[in-house]
Amino acid sequence: MALKELVKKTAPARPVMVTKKEDKVQEFISQGGTLAGETLSPRIEVEDHRLTLRIPQWLMAKVDEKRKERIGSISRNLWILEQLEKACKK
Numbered sequence: 001m002a003l004k005e006l007v008k009k010t011a012p013a014r015p016v017m018v019t020k021k022e023d024k025v026q027e028f029i030s031q032g033g034t035l036a037g038e039t040l041s042p043r044i045e046v047e048d049h050r051l052t053l054r055i056p057q058w059l060m061a062k063v064d065e066k067r068k069e070r071i072g073s074i075s076r077n078l079w080i081l082e083q084l085e086k087a088c089k090k
C-alpha cells in the first residue's frame with residue numbers, strides 16, 4: 001500500500017487594494033518627525049535637579065489622600081511638583 005502525502009489546498013493570493021486612507025498614513029509616516037527634545041517648550045528644563053526629601057509618615061498619608069481625590073491616577077512626585085508650582089505662583 002502506498003502512502004499519499006496530504007497537502008492543504010490554498011486559494012490563490014488576491015491583489016491587495018491600497019485605499020486612499022492607507023496612502024495618507026504612509027505619506028504621514030514617510031515625512032518623519034522631530035525628536036522629543038526638539039519640541040520642548042522653553043519653560044521645561046531639560047536637566048532636572050534631584051533631591052531626597054524626608055517627609056513624616058503622617059504627612060505622606062495626607063499627600064496620598066489629596067492625590068487620590070483627583071480624577072485619574074497621578075504619582076506622588078507629580079502631585080508634589082504641582083503643589084510646589086502653585087505655591088511659587090502666589
